[in-house]
Amino acid sequence: MSDTKTEGFRTILENARTELTNGSRSRASLAVEATPDELDRIQEAGDREYTVWNLERDTNRLREVREALRRLDSDSFGICTSCEGHIVLKRLTAVPWAALCIGCQEDADQYAAASGRDGRLQETAA
Template sequence: MIQELNLARIKDELRDARGQLASLLGLREGTKVERTADEMDQIQAAESRELAARNLDSLARQLRLINEALDRIEEGSYGICVDCDQEISPRRLSAAPWAKRCVRCQEASERAGTDGSRHSIELLREAA
């Protein structure tokens, strides 16, 4: 059973975060590539495009995590670690409502380099 989680509140938080991400993604997709005559400008433009592409990638991944969390709320599996089937601590969920792994499994996953999502979430929080 899921502990005293306020799922309605968590859903609101996830939807808010999804709205923010969607508008960020929309802004980036709408960014036009500048045409520059100067070679130095071209190099800088290429670098910022590359950076934008990387950000876009992590935003898209973050958006997917949020959608998955909303799905798990609907399915009733929210708050259960996808790797070990243990309950994710409420403290962790209040800090990261999209968390799909318990702390231990998340750390293991990050060490394995399979999930860089936590970092992008922190960036998003800073940007918000």
């Protein structure tokens, strides 16, 4: 991949990292706010659940973004971490922190669905 292109991705990824870092912080402070009213408490419990789920998702995304930046530093950006094939530019443009090529991602998704690891929302609600 050309330097111009990787530098473009670096900017995108660094912006995403900043956004995720700041976003997590403001939502975390929102989650600990207490209200005396019962209805508000119920509402807040739902919000908190949603916030926790969001935080978890953002934490995962932040990890992916950081790993992508590391791959940029080690010149392995755009290389699938599973099969070491090239990740097509179209996919990187849509998902700059993608660690897997389309084929490996589909395999991983299928594995996640089969092993029930995708049921994070239900797990939180239960």
